[in-house]
Amino acid sequence: MAGILSSHAAEAVPVDERIECFYLPSSSKGPDGRSYERKVSGKLGDKRTAALSDILVDFCTAQPGPRGVRPSTLERIRDDLEPGRRRLLLLVGNYQEAKLAHRKLVELRPEWAGHQIMHMVPDDDRGTHHWDHGSLARSRVSTLASHQDVWILITPMLAIERGHNILNDDHVAALGAALYLVRPHLHPEDLGYHIESMNRWGVDQIRTGMPAAGLPDAPMGERAEVFQRIAHRRWADRLEEPLRYALTGPLEC
Incomplete structure (x- = not known):
């Protein structure tokens, strides 16, 4: 499943109108022909990776329509956002999943490779993440808007928190929507x-x-x-x- 959280830029708008939440399930047909919703949370190993990949396939694939090919779900969400904020935050479970999701999107949509997608990597003492193409260090996430063509950032849920001021040139939130590809849940040792x-x-x-x-x-x-x-x-x-x-x-x- 996936959730979408988007926000209007105007601070004068009431909170219940400024922040819009949608439930956007990713569905598929099972062996019995019945439709079911894909789920990542609760699965482990290859089954979890496969479920996440299936959701990405669903969301980034262009859809045929009566008037020709329609843009993918991700592209439609992006295009509905306000100018200057047409960027999506895809939230996954950990850094490894962020990198796998990046690779999957590039595999499915090669034209997005290069400068349209980035995934977050942790800060370390060696700085090796700076050599990873398409990665953005956690401490540098505020510079996202300086990457002009990037409109998808993939991060672990626990790596993004209040205090990360990801702003555009107009000093408003550069990210227009957040998609939860896994169910948010607290760390078991967090009191x-x-x-x-x-x-x-x-x-x-x-x-x-x-x-x-x-x-x-x-x-x-x-x-x-x-x-x-x-x-x-x-x-x-x-x-x-x-x-x-x-x-x-x-x-x-």
Whole structure:
């Protein structure tokens, strides 16, 4: 599956109108003739690579139409963006997948090779990534707009974060749309989700009069002990829960 996140340039536009999210599945027919949606997440090894390649084939292949050949999905998304921001960010799972996706796109669309696609590589002490054709070091990602013909950047999800100011000559976001080719998920050892969840629970408790602390007319010391005990138990339960989307509530997804 793939997701698209695009943004209008005008800051005056409300957030719910400025950022548009779409679910754009990549479908195929199985041996039984039934249509199914391709999925990368949850697969390993060759099966994962094949699934990612199939999505790229679907998205970068020109489509026949009644009036001739139609541009590919990636090209149509690009052309619908505002001038100066017609660049796509393709998000994958890791640096190796970014490089494999780059190679696959060049294989499928040789005319894009050379100066239209780049993939991110990690920073290292040797600087060997600078010799890799079509690569862009993570610390140099802000220079993307200086590569005039590049309109596709492929990066791992965890390598792109707030603070990466990828701007064009007009000092607005150079990237017009982001496509999630894999499902975003937290690192299994990252406690950030659990901490934010506890913080949200604590704020909700304060706003509603601390119902977890027991009766409101009980002594403050007793209420504090009850609240501390419940909070500690909730924190321990959170740490034992596996991070799976199936366990998240409708407001947490």
